[in-house]
Amino acid sequence: MRYLPLTDQDRTQMLHKIGVERSDDLFADVPNGLLDRGLDLPRGKSELEVERFLSALAEKNVPASRAPFFVGAGAYKHHVPASVDHLVQRSEFLTSYTPYQPEIAQGTLQYLFEFQTQVAMLTGMEIANASMYDGSTACAEAALMAHRVTKRKKTVLSGGLHPQYADVVRAMSKLADDETVALAPDVRAREDLIAAIDDSVSCVIVQSPDFFGNLRDLAALGAACHRHGALLIGVFTEAVALGLVTPPGAMGADIVVGEGQSIGNALSFGGPYVGLFATRQDYLRQMPGRLCGETIDANGERGYVLTLSTREQHIRRDKATSNICTNSGLCALAFAIHMTLLGEAGLRRLARVNHANAVKLADLLAHIPGVEVVNETFFNEFTLRVKGDAAELVEKMAVRGVLAGVPVSRLLPGVGLDDLLLVANTEVNTDDDRGAFVAAMEGAL
Numbered sequence: 001m002r003y004l005p006l007t008d009q010d011r012t013q014m015l016h017k018i019g020v021e022r023s024d025d026l027f028a029d030v031p032n033g034l035l036d037r038g039l040d041l042p043r044g045k046s047e048l049e050v051e052r053f054l055s056a057l058a059e060k061n062v063p064a065s066r067a068p069f070f071v072g073a074g075a076y077k078h079h080v081p082a083s084v085d086h087l088v089q090r091s092e093f094l095t096s097y098t099p100y101q102p103e104i105a106q107g108t109l110q111y112l113f114e115f116q117t118q119v120a121m122l123t124g125m126e127i128a129n130a131s132m133y134d135g136s137t138a139c140a141e142a143a144l145m146a147h148r149v150t151k152r153k154k155t156v157l158s159g160g161l162h163p164q165y166a167d168v169v170r171a172m173s174k175l176a177d178d179e180t181v182a183l184a185p186d187v188r189a190r191e192d193l194i195a196a197i198d199d200s201v202s203c204v205i206v207q208s209p210d211f212f213g214n215l216r217d218l219a220a221l222g223a224a225c226h227r228h229g230a231l232l233i234g235v236f237t238e239a240v241a242l243g244l245v246t247p248p249g250a251m252g253a254d255i256v257v258g259e260g261q262s263i264g265n266a267l268s269f270g271g272p273y274v275g276l277f278a279t280r281q282d283y284l285r286q287m288p289g290r291l292c293g294e295t296i297d298a299n300g301e302r303g304y305v306l307t308l309s310t311r312e313q314h315i316r317r318d319k320a321t322s323n324i325c326t327n328s329g330l331c332a333l334a335f336a337i338h339m340t341l342l343g344e345a346g347l348r349r350l351a352r353v354n355h356a357n358a359v360k361l362a363d364l365l366a367h368i369p370g371v372e373v374v375n376e377t378f379f380n381e382f383t384l385r386v387k388g389d390a391a392e393l394v395e396k397m398a399v400r401g402v403l404a405g406v407p408v409s410r411l412l413p414g415v416g417l418d419d420l421l422l423v424a425n426t427e428v429n430t431d432d433d434r435g436a437f438v439a440a441m442e443g444a445l
Helices: 008-018 023-027 047-058 082-088 106-123 135-150 163-175 219-227 239-243 281-286 329-365 390-399 431-444
Strands: 154-157 179-182 203-207 231-236 255-259 275-279 290-296 302-309 381-385 420-424
Touching: 008 023, 082 329, 106 239, 106 275, 106 290, 106 302, 106 329, 135 154, 135 163, 135 203, 135 231, 135 255, 135 275, 135 281, 154 163, 163 179, 163 203, 203 219, 219 231, 231 239, 239 329, 329 381, 329 420, 329 431, 390 420, 390 431
Parallel strands: 154 179, 154 203, 203 231, 231 255
Antiparallel strands: 255 275, 290 302, 381 420
């Protein structure tokens, strides 16, 4: 076959060179029995039959567009203008990959330069890179960057950090032989992070709005970090919040990371998303990923260049700041287009609508017997304490046609928070949606 060009003789020579007799010997580290299991798959079907089968499976799902939708916890349903999808699907954008001769792709470099400018302004920082994979990997990369800057290896994780972000930080820290100290889940944002800082701490990672929806003032924490020579890493999962709340950079954060999905990118079953990463000018050369810059060419015309790309594909591995080999270019483009369409005034107006809608829903729910709004402050997402098990309540409300939110126990199992429910309310939710939510919750309770 043209897709399998090696002959039996070729394979024999390769196995001999490696020092094994059979191809199966290459999988000797896989536990016995795993490779011998027969797969319970049906016989081949025609394209039409496969399409019908998969369509029937898809009909079992309730997509976000077909029901009142209040699910958040790090991925949010916002309106994305049709012009965003139209532009990102132009062939010159959609089919392009990492430009290995970057200066040839001036259009790609220009939109990445504009994207960096937008992210730096949003986060209140001096510089931003050309995106990361997603918010969680950006968060872990920020911890590794802090270790390089401070020459220390201890990370303190806030109890309000998104559990999945915390998991990624712990996983990457373990591989780097770094230490992580995670505070207990902090439902009401009352933890004492300052008490956890000493001269051995490299960085403190704190989220605002946090996992439970609380807004946090980071100024005192940032000052405490700097007194001990540590860095403050500010995290967000809802980028739209930066149109209304004080950005982490304005509160003393040294590195700001988060998820940009909310702007320009649909839910898409959880990805691909776009990680935002910004920092201070002093730490420029320790920043992972790539950085696009503006210059003047030989003819005196404005041009764009790949200013920095300190990754292992371009320099020696021991000099690389990250082994992430690419960026979320298409998602970054969608972010940049949507941000350009909104402008500063549009983003601020969108953020105000999100907050107002969430306040309306919280006020309605607070009058339901057995329901408590936990938060004192929030943006467009808040935590409810309900009677009984929140996961069961969500299932009962789904039967009533409302996708109510995310039970905290789904992401923080076994820690006694089974009665907590995260609810997100964005600009796409109407008064009718909120009325349906209240009716479904009252009926389910």
